[in-house]
Amino acid sequence: MKARIHITLKNGVLDPQGKATEHALGGLGFGGINDARQGKYIELDLAENDPVKARDTVEAMCQKLLANTVIENYEIDLDE
Amino acid sequence: MKARIHITLKNGVLDPQGKATEHALGGLGFGGINDARQGKYIELDLAENDPVKARDTVEAMCQKLLANTVIENYEIDLDE
Amino acid sequence: MKAAVIVSPGSNCDRDVQVALRQSAGSDPIMHWHADADLPDVDLIVVPGGFSYGDYLRAGALAAQSPVIREVVARANKGVPVLGICNGFQILTECGLLPGVLMRNAGLKFICRDVDLRVEAADTVFTSDYVNRQIIRIPVAHNEGNYFADDETLNRLDDENRVAFRYCCPEGEVRAAANPNGAARNIAGILNEGRNVLGMMPHPERLADALLGGTDGRPMFDGLVEALATAA
Amino acid sequence: MNEITPQITPEVVAEHGLTPEEYERVLRIMGREPKMTELGIFSVMWSEHCSYKSSKFWLKKLPTEAPWVICGPGENAGVIDIGDGKACIFKMESHNHPSFIEPYQGAATGVGGILRDVFTMGARPVANMNALRFGAPEHPKTRHLVSGVVAGIGGYGNCMGIPTVGGEVNFDSSYNGNILVNAMTVGIADTDKIFYSAAAGIGNAVVYVGSKTGRDGIHGATMASAEFDDDTEDKRPTVQVGDPFTEKLLLEACLELMATDAIIAIQDMGAAGLTSSSVEMSDKGGVGIEFDLDQVPVREDAMTPYEIMLSESQERMLMVVKPGREDMARAIFEKWELDFAIIGRVTDTNRLVLKSGGEVVCDIPVPPLVAEAPEYERPWVPTPPSPVLAAADALEGIDASPTDALEKLVASPDLCSRRWVWEQYDHMVMADTVCRPGGDAAIVRVHGTDRALAITTDCTPRYCVADPVQGGRQAVAEAWRNLTASGAKPLAITDNMNFGNPERPEIMGQFAGCIEGMTEACLALDFPVVSGNVSLYNETNGTGILPTPAIGGVGLIEDANSEITSTGFAAKGDAIVLIGDTAGHLGRSILLREFSASHSDAGAPPPVDLDAERQNGDFVRDLIVNGRVSACHDISDGGLLVAVAEMALAGAIGAEITLPETDMPDLAWLFSEDQARYLITSSAPDDLLTAAKTAGIPAIVIGMTGGAQLTVGDGNSISLSDLRNAHENWLPDYMAAV
Numbered sequence A, B: 001m002k003a004r005i006h007i008t009l010k011n012g013v014l015d016p017q018g019k020a021t022e023h024a025l026g027g028l029g030f031g032g033i034n035d036a037r038q039g040k041y042i043e044l045d046l047a048e049n050d051p052v053k054a055r056d057t058v059e060a061m062c063q064k065l066l067a068n069t070v071i072e073n074y075e076i077d078l079d080e
Numbered sequence C: 001m002k003a004a005v006i007v008s009p010g011s012n013c014d015r016d017v018q019v020a021l022r023q024s025a026g027s028d029p030i031m032h033w034h035a036d037a038d039l040p041d042v043d044l045i046v047v048p049g050g051f052s053y054g055d056y057l058r059a060g061a062l063a064a065q066s067p068v069i070r071e072v073v074a075r076a077n078k079g080v081p082v083l084g085i086c087n088g089f090q091i092l093t094e095c096g097l098l099p100g101v102l103m104r105n106a107g108l109k110f111i112c113r114d115v116d117l118r119v120e121a122a123d124t125v126f127t128s129d130y131v132n133r134q135i136i137r138i139p140v141a142h143n144e145g146n147y148f149a150d151d152e153t154l155n156r157l158d159d160e161n162r163v164a165f166r167y168c169c170p171e172g173e174v175r176a177a178a179n180p181n182g183a184a185r186n187i188a189g190i191l192n193e194g195r196n197v198l199g200m201m202p203h204p205e206r207l208a209d210a211l212l213g214g215t216d217g218r219p220m221f222d223g224l225v226e227a228l229a230t231a232a
Numbered sequence D: 001m002n003e004i005t006p007q008i009t010p011e012v013v014a015e016h017g018l019t020p021e022e023y024e025r026v027l028r029i030m031g032r033e034p035k036m037t038e039l040g041i042f043s044v045m046w047s048e049h050c051s052y053k054s055s056k057f058w059l060k061k062l063p064t065e066a067p068w069v070i071c072g073p074g075e076n077a078g079v080i081d082i083g084d085g086k087a088c089i090f091k092m093e094s095h096n097h098p099s100f101i102e103p104y105q106g107a108a109t110g111v112g113g114i115l116r117d118v119f120t121m122g123a124r125p126v127a128n129m130n131a132l133r134f135g136a137p138e139h140p141k142t143r144h145l146v147s148g149v150v151a152g153i154g155g156y157g158n159c160m161g162i163p164t165v166g167g168e169v170n171f172d173s174s175y176n177g178n179i180l181v182n183a184m185t186v187g188i189a190d191t192d193k194i195f196y197s198a199a200a201g202i203g204n205a206v207v208y209v210g211s212k213t214g215r216d217g218i219h220g221a222t223m224a225s226a227e228f229d230d231d232t233e234d235k236r237p238t239v240q241v242g243d244p245f246t247e248k249l250l251l252e253a254c255l256e257l258m259a260t261d262a263i264i265a266i267q268d269m270g271a272a273g274l275t276s277s278s279v280e281m282s283d284k285g286g287v288g289i290e291f292d293l294d295q296v297p298v299r300e301d302a303m304t305p306y307e308i309m310l311s312e313s314q315e316r317m318l319m320v321v322k323p324g325r326e327d328m329a330r331a332i333f334e335k336w337e338l339d340f341a342i343i344g345r346v347t348d349t350n351r352l353v354l355k356s357g358g359e360v361v362c363d364i365p366v367p368p369l370v371a372e373a374p375e376y377e378r379p380w381v382p383t384p385p386s387p388v389l390a391a392a393d394a395l396e397g398i399d400a401s402p403t404d405a406l407e408k409l410v411a412s413p414d415l416c417s418r419r420w421v422w423e424q425y426d427h428m429v430m431a432d433t434v435c436r437p438g439g440d441a442a443i444v445r446v447h448g449t450d451r452a453l454a455i456t457t458d459c460t461p462r463y464c465v466a467d468p469v470q471g472g473r474q475a476v477a478e479a480w481r482n483l484t485a486s487g488a489k490p491l492a493i494t495d496n497m498n499f500g501n502p503e504r505p506e507i508m509g510q511f512a513g514c515i516e517g518m519t520e521a522c523l524a525l526d527f528p529v530v531s532g533n534v535s536l537y538n539e540t541n542g543t544g545i546l547p548t549p550a551i552g553g554v555g556l557i558e559d560a561n562s563e564i565t566s567t568g569f570a571a572k573g574d575a576i577v578l579i580g581d582t583a584g585h586l587g588r589s590i591l592l593r594e595f596s597a598s599h600s601d602a603g604a605p606p607p608v609d610l611d612a613e614r615q616n617g618d619f620v621r622d623l624i625v626n627g628r629v630s631a632c633h634d635i636s637d638g639g640l641l642v643a644v645a646e647m648a649l650a651g652a653i654g655a656e657i658t659l660p661e662t663d664m665p666d667l668a669w670l671f672s673e674d675q676a677r678y679l680i681t682s683s684a685p686d687d688l689l690t691a692a693k694t695a696g697i698p699a700i701v702i703g704m705t706g707g708a709q710l711t712v713g714d715g716n717s718i719s720l721s722d723l724r725n726a727h728e729n730w731l732p733d734y735m736a737a738v
């Protein structure tokens, strides 16, 4: 089964990448951007097929390695 | 309105970051990962409220700046 | 020879190139601020290394959209020699002057060290003081130097002899072990079709002074000065 | 949104790190109960970090003067005269705790912070250094921390375009829960263009420049903060995120403005951001400052005055600008696309007055806030001496051959090559790096001149823990020696005192001992302290780190074209000359750490004879400057044979070492860590020996360079390629494993 993980900076954490992107889009003439934030997107293809177990595993992966929960949030979606 | 953009490497383009993640997860004892791919995730908060116009704009942003279409695909989701 | 060095807010090898050009040309290049409207008429444009606009999205992507780079493209298309080093190379691919893209190093780490290069095309204004197959040693310093292009493009680059430098072993063989960043076919630098645009990851300007440990970068600047002085 | 005034209960006071006595002092100074913002300001100004309350008493003992010192400790960084109208400005600073929590950002912002300290004084940074201490390699967190810290240091410095030219790395289990990340920046300014922080000129504009203020790293207590807002957890990231690109812009904009005459005073916003910068500027200037906090550029909605004043957002500066120059200054910062806001004025009240929404939310008299900050002479007990180990006893049970021992030592965590680290740092940008990482000191040319600076960082914590006085001496002496070995005249140091909990007398004893040893060495070697930093409370579960007084030394080379020497053997057939006495001292040596079951990390550390350091060092430097040696390396960790191996590897030339006729065991002669020693090479050794004899310097020929292997005594040898593999592979292999 596939897990799609979004890792984003917590609210209030400076996001220089998002800021730079916003700025550059503005420079290209794309107005009307109130905010831009940039995060990571990870797709895992897991051997596990039980959604409950898969979610537990991916949760543990995020906690242990994929995200630094001091500054990042993560969100897990599973699709079969 | 919000635009959520996923930028991922095209098939066939080597993804060393995904490989490294897979390897590191393996090292932490997480077995059963068939594949890991890593991409970018950008959230834009747009002043535009018309979904058709918003999609056109974001499409243009991706073409012009956000993705390098030599190696990357992009996917746009809009949510009001 | 009159040269201009494009200075973006995050350029950081601009002064290094300035010093190298001064040493070879005997006079200072124009340091052209990215936001200044008119790029003067010059014989050579250098896009130096650094982190042009922070490089947060992809290396060179933001700079490639700047007005001054649009002007550089226009000049290049008229035949003015353009040299992009490191971040400059990344910008030249992002703006379309050169094909392909520079991806994150295969080792996922920034890498700064001397590398051996084999000169593959000594027939350009940039490389006229080198000879074909010459092996030179100059440093790389980058996080995104992993040259990628599809096979068709790579074949074309090879067929048209547009690979200027390849990473090689000290003895000259082009081998995987000598490749610092995973670049396709060990490509360290490429030319455009007109052979007046060169993009390269290694930094010739950093080893153009014996006190710093080598002078293999110097012939590039000497050669440019000679070639462009006679051209002018 | 305005100040909400929660009750200031004893808990709130305690959460702000103030003792009841300290709070009494606050009440006396204020003459009333402080408002929340005021309490926050006292809390950060009187924190260990800002007030140096446990360490000040001791730091005052360090020698800080020399004819070439322009500005000693007390300003943002130390300043020394390097001739030709140029000054060298440098300092070292720790970012230990943040780096443990978020290694990449913690280390990156540590570099950002120390860079600002240096360029706020008018210098262009020309070199970065880093002194890193990690837990045991086998500790589960270590690999991840090494990887993140190194990437973070590189990430910041590389983007700024400032070369990271050297540093040091140690591993020890005492750092398992408390890594040390000490970053040093060296910059160059014109002596007549140095900027200080004292505000002046009643009515002058106080200007905020750089990034916007967010809720980064707000100190103070979660509990007190929680009363401001319910979803505080989400809103208060305790780790700052750095933006090196913005810092690069800030650097260029500041230097551009500094080239004019517009700036009266300037101060970076470091720890405790707007609070410490404004208090420092007004206190130093003997003036008051009044801010309208509504003018502060903010990144987030509804920031309270408390948050604005305590935020540790990065890449910000505060300046006092001359009247009439504000618009010119604004134009420069706008050119670099940075925020520029006049947020207040200099006043004649000596008070820090803050307004928000038209209301006064803070009104503190500055002189007592600073002068009456607590200062403690905490109880301390000296570290009990460790016994001196006799070489024969120490070596009991060790039967390795010299080259087998060597092969293992050069591949040990503390002695292996750091290439994996420094190849991730751009160490050549700015095109003035004459000696890259890997030798004794890094050498960076002063741009556009023939002069150069030699830079090193040193400390041997395993010595400091056994004998803080000797350890303090040794750290300073080794820095001096590393500069000397590269041909430089050592000029001054910065220090970073990393210790455990100062409330424990034995920790305070380590601190006092190290200061005593450093003081003696600084005096004996004419090597004053011009800046520094203290990091205390580095403990987990009651176990402190090894006492780690990291020393950053700077020296001057008059002519980089002729007066330097390399670490690596330069030619075949040169004689290798050992300068200094070898007593065979093995206590705390790497040899015992790696080979001894019973004496690992045991015994007294090698004593440091400061007279011998001085004489031997001056002698060696003289030879180098006069072009009489072909290579030079000091002997430190691992002892003589390790030093020979390092020279051989660096020069890709082997050597044959003769064992002397002494009754000292071979392994003691080869691996003891006796101090004040150097190896030099020459094609005319007899001249050197004569010169040494005349000067009363111990000197003997111990071997010859040549070949592709290292041979010790009768045929015990190892090929350079095996040696190189052992030396180079440990760290990359360790980091590649999972």
Ligand SMILES: Nc1ncnc2c1ncn2[C@@H]1O[C@H](COP(=O)(O)OP(=O)(O)O)[C@@H](O)[C@H]1O
Pocket: D130, D131, D132, D164, D165, D166, D167, D168, D169, D418, D421, D422, D436, D437, D438, D439, D440, D441, D442, D457, D458, D482, D636, D637
């Ligand atoms: N963290 C680091 N960053 C950059 N260079 C480093 C680092 N650690 C060690 N080095 C370099 O590796 C070499 C060996 O370090 P070290 O053994 O501490 O030297 P020494 O014993 O001469 O003081 C030095 O050139 C040093 O600058």
Ligand SMILES: [Mg+2]
Pocket: D439, D440, D441, D482, D634, D636
């Ligand atoms: Mg040394």
